[in-house]
Amino acid sequence: MDNPRETAYLELVKRQRDLIWRVCSDFSLSAAWEVEDAFQEVLLTLWKDFGSYKGLSSERTWVYRVATNTMLMIKRRAINQPQPQVELREEATSDNDHVQQLREIIDSLEETDRCVVCANLDGFSHKEIAQMTGLSSLAVATRLNRIKHKIRQRYEQGF
Amino acid sequence: MxxxxxxxxxxxxxxxxxxxxxxxxxxxxxxxxQAWQADAPRAQGAVVFPVARRRSLYSWPAVAAGMALVLVPLGLRASSGNGLDTVTVDGQQVYFACNNACSSTGTIAMLDEYINLT
Structure with missing residues (x-):
């Protein structure tokens, strides 16, 4: 691999693979191969946008933003396609079920709220989430409080 | 609990x-x-779209997860792929290339979908 752009891109993908995978998994819950497809599509977008990364935010923040935007685009595109039937779950009986229950509540949030809370769970600071979403740091903090309150209510009511 | x-x-x-x-x-x-190979024809005006996502819609065993397909307008050379086909879309001939071996039946199915998407 002699091309410096290709080498730098590959190094970036290797460093951020776990993060990319996590974003893809967030949006593609129905089948493992869907996550792989989404991963491939994110790699393509990252490659296309690679030249435009100016280092204004951290590499991790930039990758997360590109991956999230790609997944939102895929999700919107998939609206018109037949969706797999979701099996209704029984009442939660273990800690894992509770985590799954929480995951489903987060999954049902409005898009921006969902992205903000996922980024927060993934360890991004308010400032970094602000860079991803275009909101101010203060707005991110306020929004996070509101979302967490909403999630907590739904969780405790068994949504 | x-x-x-x-x-x-x-x-x-x-x-x-x-x-x-x-x-x-x-x-x-x-x-x-595969990402940068698929992108090379795009830079020349080709339409690139991933295919594996749709394999649930088309029974196409030759399609491997993660492959990307490109539609290259006639006159441009597809720089990626060992599966290459020539077909007609709306009266205009295009090359249809993919970076994995594929069947012509699958090619036609994908083009049907491409036409429906555009």
């Missing part, structure tokens, strides 16, 4: 931060290479 919200949220945070991409370096490198 605990239904404590803060505890469950912390468990979810931990699970997320501990989750790892299952791909090894070799597979990752292959996928990364």
């Amino acid at each position: 605990s239904k404590d919200f803060d505890n469950t949220l912390e468990q979810l945070r931990r699970q997320r931060q501990e989750s790892r991409c299952p791909m090894g370096d070799e597979e990752l490198e292959r996928k990364a290479r």
Whole structure:
């Protein structure tokens, strides 16, 4: 691999693979191969946008933003396609079920709220989430409080 | 069994931060290479779209996960792929290339979908 752009891109993908995978998994819950497809599509977008990364935010923040935007685009595109039937779950009986229950509540949030809370769970600071979403740091903090309150209510009511 | 919200949220945070991409370096490198190979014709005006996502809609065993297909307007050379076909879309001939061996039946199915999407 002699091309410096290709080498730098590959190094970036290797460093951020776990993060990319996590974003893809967030949006593609129905089948493992869907996550792989989404991963491939994110790699393509990252490659296309690679030249435009100016280092204004951290590499991790930039990758997360590109991956999230790609997944939102895929999700919107998939609206018109037949969706797999979701099996209704029984009442939660273990800690894992509770985590799954929480995951489903987060999954049902409005898009921006969902992205903000996922980024927060993934360890991004308010400032970094602000860079991803275009909101101010203060707005991110306020929004996070509101979302967490909403999630907590739904969780405790068994949504 | 605990239904404590803060505890469950912390468990979810931990699970997320501990989750790892299952791909090894070799597979990752292959996928990364496919990304820039698929993008090369795009820079010349070709339409690039991933195909594996739609394999649930089309029974096309030759399609491997992670492959990308490109539609290259006639006159341009497809720089990626060993599967290459020539077909007609709306009266205009285009090359249809993919970076994995594929069947002409699959090619036509994908073009049907491409036409429906555009």
